[in-house]
Amino acid sequence: xxxxxxxxxxxxxxxxxxxxxxxxxxxxxxxxxxxxxxxxxxxxxxxxxxxxxxxxxxxxxxxxxxxxxxxxxxxxxxxxxxxxxxxxxxxxxxxxxxxxxxxxxxxxxxxxxxxxxxxxxxxxxxxxxxxxxxxxxxxxxxxxxxxxxxxxxxxxxxxxxxxxxxx
Numbered sequence: 001x002x003x004x005x006x007x008x009x010x011x012x013x014x015x016x017x018x019x020x021x022x023x024x025x026x027x028x029x030x031x032x033x034x035x036x037x038x039x040x041x042x043x044x045x046x047x048x049x050x051x052x053x054x055x056x057x058x059x060x061x062x063x064x065x066x067x068x069x070x071x072x073x074x075x076x077x078x079x080x081x082x083x084x085x086x087x088x089x090x091x092x093x094x095x096x097x098x099x100x101x102x103x104x105x106x107x108x109x110x111x112x113x114x115x116x117x118x119x120x121x122x123x124x125x126x127x128x129x130x131x132x133x134x135x136x137x138x139x140x141x142x143x144x145x146x147x148x149x150x151x152x153x154x155x156x157x158x159x160x161x162x163x164x165x166x167x
Contacts, residue, residue, distance in 0.1 A: 033125075045118045048081045053090060053107060053115045061094065061106035072157055090114055 031047075045053075055070060056062070062070075068078040082105060085091040090111035096102035107115070130138050 044121075045114075049085055049090070050115075050118060052078070052081055052085065053111055056091065056105060056107040057112060057115055061104045063096070063102060063104055067105060072153060085111070 033044075051071065052067070055067065059070065064075050064078050064082070067082075068075040071078070082091055086093055089108055092106045092108045094104050094106055096104050130141075133141075
């Protein structure tokens with residue numbers, strides 16, 4: 001849904017142009033580095049895999065539908081993205097404890113170890129990239145980036161309330 005003239009009348013169009021350009025550069029650079037962190041190539045991880053493993057770690061075992069809903073993507077997409085994670089032993093498929101017919105996805109010990117390796121490497125990268133920033137700068141950037149991502153998620157979900165946190 002395009003912004004109405006009223007919504008943009010108080011915002012400098014040049015500033016919006018710079019913002020959209022910086023977001024595009026960020027997206028390209030993030031993909032180029034895969035935000036893979038520091039060290040060997042093995043410390044990089046596909047964005048989809050990282051987000052899936054991270055969610056399973058934070059929220060625990062869950063079904064495909066719950067995982068898809070929490071990530072704001074289609075169940076078939078999750079199924080396709082999880083398949084190689086299961087094949088490589090990073091995610092386990094288990095029976096639901098209350099309904100043996102249902103399948104639950106769970107982070108395996110190997111998956112947790114791999115996720116921690118990538119997180120550590122990415123933390124080091126973030127430390128290096130923000131070297132020379134103050135703690136307040138890092139906190140402000142994190143807050144604003146989180147707010148920006150939440151607004152994008154809300155927009156994608158069709159919500160109209162800007163700033164509504166979505167994890």
